[in-house]
Amino acid sequence: MKIAFVCTEEYDPDYVEAIKQLTQLPLMESEEADTVTHLLSLDASGLSLKSLDSKAGENHKLPTRVDFLDAALHYRKNSFGKHQGLAKAVGLNKHEPMQVLDATTGLGRDAFILASMGCQLTMLEQSPVIYSLLNDGLKRAETIEDGELLNIIRQMSLHHANAQDWFTEIKLGAKAKPDVIYLDPMFPPRSKNANVKKDIALLQEVLGFDEDSDSLIEAAKDCAKHRVVVKKPGSKADKGAMKPNFIVPGKTAHFEIYA
Ligand SMILES: C[S@@+](CC[C@H](N)C(=O)[O-])C[C@H]1O[C@@H](n2cnc3c(N)ncnc32)[C@H](O)[C@@H]1O
Numbered sequence: 001m002k003i004a005f006v007c008t009e010e011y012d013p014d015y016v017e018a019i020k021q022l023t024q025l026p027l028m029e030s031e032e033a034d035t036v037t038h039l040l041s042l043d044a045s046g047l048s049l050k051s052l053d054s055k056a057g058e059n060h061k062l063p064t065r066v067d068f069l070d071a072a073l074h075y076r077k078n079s080f081g082k083h084q085g086l087a088k089a090v091g092l093n094k095h096e097p098m099q100v101l102d103a104t105t106g107l108g109r110d111a112f113i114l115a116s117m118g119c120q121l122t123m124l125e126q127s128p129v130i131y132s133l134l135n136d137g138l139k140r141a142e143t144i145e146d147g148e149l150l151n152i153i154r155q156m157s158l159h160h161a162n163a164q165d166w167f168t169e170i171k172l173g174a175k176a177k178p179d180v181i182y183l184d185p186m187f188p189p190r191s192k193n194a195n196v197k198k199d200i201a202l203l204q205e206v207l208g209f210d211e212d213s214d215s216l217i218e219a220a221k222d223c224a225k226h227r228v229v230v231k232k233p234g235s236k237a238d239k240g241a242m243k244p245n246f247i248v249p250g251k252t253a254h255f256e257i258y259a
Contacts, residue, residue, distance in 0.1 A: 001036055001037045001038065001205065001206065002026075002036050002037050003025050003036070003037070003038040003039070003049075003129065003143035003206065004025055004026050004027065004028040004029075004032070004036040004038075004039055004040070004041055004195070005019065005020060005023060005026070005027055005028065005039075005040045005041075005042075006028040006039060006041050006042070007026065007042040007043075008041065008042070008043045008044075008200065009043050009044050011041065012040060016042065019040075019042065019047070019132050020057070022128045022131070022132060023040065025040060025051065025129070025232065029034070029205070034097040035206045036052055037051065037052055037205075038050065038052060038055060038106055038126065038180045038202075038205070038206060039052055039187075040129060040132070041063065042136075045063075045065065046065050046067075046136050046137070046140050046163075047065060047133055047137075048063035048064060048065040049061065049063065049065075049129065049133060049202060049206070050063040050064065050202075050254070050259070051202060051205065053195075056197070060110060060198055060201060060202070061203045062106070062198065063111060063137070064133075064199045064202050065133060065137065066102065066134050066136065066137025066196070067135045067139075067140075068112055068137055068138070068139060068141040068152075068153065068251075069088055069141070069144065069146075069149070070223050073109055073112060073113075076109075076113060077079075077112070077113055077116045080110045083113050083117070085248050085249070085250040085254075085255060086110065086113060086114065086117075086255070087117060088248050088255075089229045089231075089248045089249055089255035090114065090119070090180045090182065090225060090227075090229055090259060091180065091226060092117055092118075094102055096104055096118070097118060097119070097120055097152075098118070098119045098120065098180060098207065099120045099122070099176075099179045099180070100114050100119045100121050100122070100124045100145075100178060100179065100180045100181075100182055101121075101122045101124070101166070101178035101181045101182065101223075101224070102114070102119065102121055102122070102126070102182045102184075102185055103124045103159070103163035103166065103167075103181055103182065103216075104163060104182075104183055104184050104185045104186075105123040105124060105125045105130075105134060105186065106125070106130060106135050106184065106203060106217075107130070107133065107134070107199055107203070108123065108138075108156075108158075109185060110182065110231070111123050111142060111156060111182075112152065112156070115152045115153075115156050115184070118154050118155075119155065119156065119180075120155050120171055121156045121158055122159065122178065123154055123156060123157065123158045123159065123164070124159050124163050124166055125158070125159075125160060125161075126160070126161065126162045126163070127207055128160065129206065130203070130207070131158070131160040132205075132220040132226050134158055135158060138156065138158060141225075146162065146190075152175040163183075163216060163219075163220070164215075164216065164219055167219045167220055167223045168219075170223040171223065171238040175180055177224060177225050177247060178223075178224055179224065179225045179226050180225075180226055180227055180228070180229060181220045181223060181224040181227075181228045181229070182229050182231070183213075183216060183217060183220060183228065183229065183230045183231070184231040185210040185213040185216060186203065186204065186207055186208070186209045186210045186213075187209065187213055187233055188209040188211070188231060189209075189233075192193060199243070200236055214241070214242060215229055217258070220258075221258055226259065227245075227257055227258060229255050229256075229257055230244070230256045230257075230258070230259040231253050231254075231258060232251075232253060232254055232255070233252070234253070234254065235249055235250060235251060235254060236249050237254060238244075238255060244255070244256035244258055245257055245258060245259045246258055246259075
């Protein structure tokens with residue numbers, strides 16, 4: 001896999017340089033173009049990532065960007081049934097206002113839904129590429145004149161950080177304990193034919209899978225005031241070594257809660 005970076009619009013040079021420095025990606029040069037598998041692109045619509053695999057289906061070649069105005073995200077935000085499980089899992093309304101540490105933020109959709117439910121979100125993302133997409137999505141959202149969106153965005157603070165390091169700092173007393181830690185790592189697929197959505201398939205191609213998610217869950221356990229919530233694929237739990245206190249089932253994913 002080889003990701004390259006391209007900027008096709010007039011942007012603040014400091015912003016472009018910051019993305020280059022953080023991601024350390026090579027620039028898309030025409031002579032190397034056929035070896036590049038994915039493109040991080042800064043254009044008029046913002047920063048996006050896409051697969052250049054000519055064998056991928058048309059849908060999979062569409063760019064993925066963090067868009068907090070996305071219609072599907074707002075549909076999920078506005079229909080309680082779509083996030084009832086998440087609200088139950090974090091224990092919404094038990095402790096208000098709730099501080100949630102989303103330690104594996106990814107494309108920030110769960111974080112956005114939690115913030116829209118009134119939670120204060122600290123978001124960690126270790127991948128420089130995914131962090132850059134998130135940061136760009138937040139920057140774009142801040143420029144949109146939409147009071148409701150701005151109120152949600154202002155509850156979300158993003159850090160380029162590794163969750164294990166953050167947990168160590170909590171244990172050392174250098175960082176405050178959140179009420180809830182939310183984890184949604186890249187679990188290996190349950191089956192070879194697992195059907196995943198385009199954006200998640202792209203993350204899997206670029207990031208691979210987190211083989212150490214059990215140790216991440218273990219490390220999180222002493223770091224939250226109230227609970228650790230783990231989102232796992234599949235409607236219900238597999239029998240495994242980890243024994244959650246309870247489970248909130250769902251249609252495509254379930255939540256395991258360690259309290
Ligand atoms: C499945 S995605 C999360 C999707 C997210 N819940 C959403 O709604 O978009 C998992 C993300 O966790 C990040 N991640 C995995 N382990 C991490 C760690 N130890 N520290 C910080 N980020 C991590 C990965 O880079 C990836 O972007």
